[in-house]
Amino acid sequence: MIKLFYSPGTCALAPHIVLEWIDEPYDLQKVKPSDPEYLKLNPLGQVPTIIDGESGVMNQADAVLKYLARKYPEAKLGDDGTLQDGYDIDRWLAFLTGDMHPAFFPFFVPERYSTDTSDRAKQSIKGASYKLIDRVYQYLDRHLEGKDYVVGNRRTIADAYAFAMIRWGNSLPNGLASYLNLERFYRHWREDEGVKRAMEQQQIH
Ligand SMILES: N[C@@H](CCC(=O)N[C@@H](CS)C(=O)NCC(=O)O)C(=O)O
Numbered sequence: 001m002i003k004l005f006y007s008p009g010t011c012a013l014a015p016h017i018v019l020e021w022i023d024e025p026y027d028l029q030k031v032k033p034s035d036p037e038y039l040k041l042n043p044l045g046q047v048p049t050i051i052d053g054e055s056g057v058m059n060q061a062d063a064v065l066k067y068l069a070r071k072y073p074e075a076k077l078g079d080d081g082t083l084q085d086g087y088d089i090d091r092w093l094a095f096l097t098g099d100m101h102p103a104f105f106p107f108f109v110p111e112r113y114s115t116d117t118s119d120r121a122k123q124s125i126k127g128a129s130y131k132l133i134d135r136v137y138q139y140l141d142r143h144l145e146g147k148d149y150v151v152g153n154r155r156t157i158a159d160a161y162a163f164a165m166i167r168w169g170n171s172l173p174n175g176l177a178s179y180l181n182l183e184r185f186y187r188h189w190r191e192d193e194g195v196k197r198a199m200e201q202q203q204i205h
Contacts (some may be wrong), residue, residue, distance in 0.1 A: 020194035
């Protein structure tokens with residue numbers, strides 16, 4: 001049985017949602033990414049990690065999401081087998097994990113971005129993060145005009161990851177107010193039964 005190691009509200013929400021969508025039994029373990037025991041599974045001290053039988057320990061969210069989609073093709077959460085669709089899934093996952101997620105680092109952990117430990121330095125770094133986030137949020141907001149899905153006209157692993165990233169926007173000073181399509185996407189997927197179950201299990205709102 002697949003076991004997912006997660007911390008509440010992190011990007012590990014994406015594989016958690018996907019496991020709910022797949023609808024096969026799985027195990028969950030809440031962890032603190034810096035816990036020495038957990039570092040044995042993921043030396044970078046990051047969630048998510050999954051363990052699956054002979055495949056063993058796996059991490060990096062995009063690789064984990066694709067693994068899950070490939071392992072359970074009947075759930076139809078990966079690409080549709082065409083070159084174009086495969087490219088679309090890959091490019092949106094690359095954007096979400098490689099551009100959007102890192103834009104939030106200086107917002108959540110500004111202290112990692114300066115040797116100056118003053119509050120002023122932290123506020124300045126946070127201020128800079130708003131611009132980074134705005135750039136990627138605007139890009140996704142335009143893409144989602146009139147759409148409930150990131151790729152094609154069906155639910156995919158990219159929607160689960162996009163949901164986890166858009167949810168973080170609720171912590172911004174103005175929330176999602178400037179991003180009408182992101183807000184609509186968030187409200188749409190917040191009502192999804194799999195998303196609701198994953199969020200209940202993580203005890204997040
Ligand atoms: N490239 C990694 C990034 C994972 C990542 O940064 N996860 C965050 C939570 S969203 C984390 O575990 N942070 C803990 C830390 O950086 O100390 C992936 O896609 O899995």
